[in-house]
Amino acid sequence: MNTRRIRMDSHKIDRTALRQAADLIRSGELVAFPTETVYGLGADAMNPEAAGKIYKAKGRPSDNPLIVHIACYEDLLLITDQVPLQARVLADTFWPGPLTMIIHKNGSVPRETTGGLDTVAVRMPGHPVALALIAQSGCLIAAPSANTSGKPSPTRAEHVSADLDGKIPMILDAGPVGIGIESTIIDLTDDIPTILRPGYITRDMLESALCGEVRVDPGIVVSEHGETVGEGARPKAPGMRYRHYAPKAELTLVEGETDCVVDEINRLVSEIKSEGKKAGVIATDETKSAYRADHVTSIGARADEEAIARRLYQILREFDRLDVDVIYSECFDTPRMGGAIMNRLKKAAGYRILHAEAKN
Numbered sequence: 001m002n003t004r005r006i007r008m009d010s011h012k013i014d015r016t017a018l019r020q021a022a023d024l025i026r027s028g029e030l031v032a033f034p035t036e037t038v039y040g041l042g043a044d045a046m047n048p049e050a051a052g053k054i055y056k057a058k059g060r061p062s063d064n065p066l067i068v069h070i071a072c073y074e075d076l077l078l079i080t081d082q083v084p085l086q087a088r089v090l091a092d093t094f095w096p097g098p099l100t101m102i103i104h105k106n107g108s109v110p111r112e113t114t115g116g117l118d119t120v121a122v123r124m125p126g127h128p129v130a131l132a133l134i135a136q137s138g139c140l141i142a143a144p145s146a147n148t149s150g151k152p153s154p155t156r157a158e159h160v161s162a163d164l165d166g167k168i169p170m171i172l173d174a175g176p177v178g179i180g181i182e183s184t185i186i187d188l189t190d191d192i193p194t195i196l197r198p199g200y201i202t203r204d205m206l207e208s209a210l211c212g213e214v215r216v217d218p219g220i221v222v223s224e225h226g227e228t229v230g231e232g233a234r235p236k237a238p239g240m241r242y243r244h245y246a247p248k249a250e251l252t253l254v255e256g257e258t259d260c261v262v263d264e265i266n267r268l269v270s271e272i273k274s275e276g277k278k279a280g281v282i283a284t285d286e287t288k289s290a291y292r293a294d295h296v297t298s299i300g301a302r303a304d305e306e307a308i309a310r311r312l313y314q315i316l317r318e319f320d321r322l323d324v325d326v327i328y329s330e331c332f333d334t335p336r337m338g339g340a341i342m343n344r345l346k347k348a349a350g351y352r353i354l355h356a357e358a359k360n
């Protein structure tokens, strides 16, 4: 299959291309499109065959449900018989935006879309191209991230092409996305709203919008060694249970005071070099020049957590193209999005984390 990649200006949408993309969605085909979090791979959410094509193109396990994207609040009534009050409050506060809600589904949503579950994930994205595509198609659009399963989520159309060229008919390319990590997922089907996946919208933001307690799924609370802690240790979101992306080179995270981290990484790099191997380092603008590795990449200024989130997947993809045997990374426990950033980075590192101690 020939994949057409159509470049689009988010603020001056190409109506002809949009109509073609919407026609493809209506006829049960796949279209990759930008959202504010990552690129999505879209299909008509109410058409079981179309949803099935998403799993095939991504190589995604069939029990890993899709997020349904809507363009107006009333569309919630097409997928559920009862909109929880909390969903109304959260939609008012955060939609359109990077928040996915899990609610009970009605009989119209095919099991192919929800991976066999009787709940459904729904989000109203904030990207103008995503909203225009949903509205123009007249469909609800099921869309997981537009990558091959097991690869980092795509933050640019080039990443979608690298994974899906030849497998889908069209990619709408509106340049790099704004946020760069996937939406926060909150489950509203339990007594206490529960975060199943951390993201740009934090627990504090959710608690203040709901004026009440929000839990974090114990299944995603990971101990230093990568074991889940707490009872019910199996993550509730099926996608959080799968083995996640690991770079080709072995990635190790080093945490601690910045100066100690730099010293420890330089020590590890010399060790690796003495074995005749090559090392890469994920640094920040502040520390980049202090490293003596074969390849040093800055993820951005340490204080700019939005830039760190935006660049994370791109950097992981870049390292796969480089000839290094091991990668060492600083940790980015930034104040607001640190939980979401470190959730992805720890998975990519297979939970290999070292603590750098001060030497005296």
Ligand code: AMP
Residues within 6 Å of the ligand: 064, 065, 066, 067, 102, 114, 117, 119, 120, 121, 143, 144, 145, 182, 185, 196, 197, 236, 237, 238, 239, 240
């Ligand atoms: P992606 O869009 O690729 O980020 O994947 C969607 C994520 O939402 C995956 O982790 C899914 O397991 C999760 N998800 C979708 N629907 C549900 C649901 N009904 N219950 C729990 N998790 C869900």
Ligand code: MG
Residues within 6 Å of the ligand: 144, 145, 153
């Ligand atoms: Mg994904």
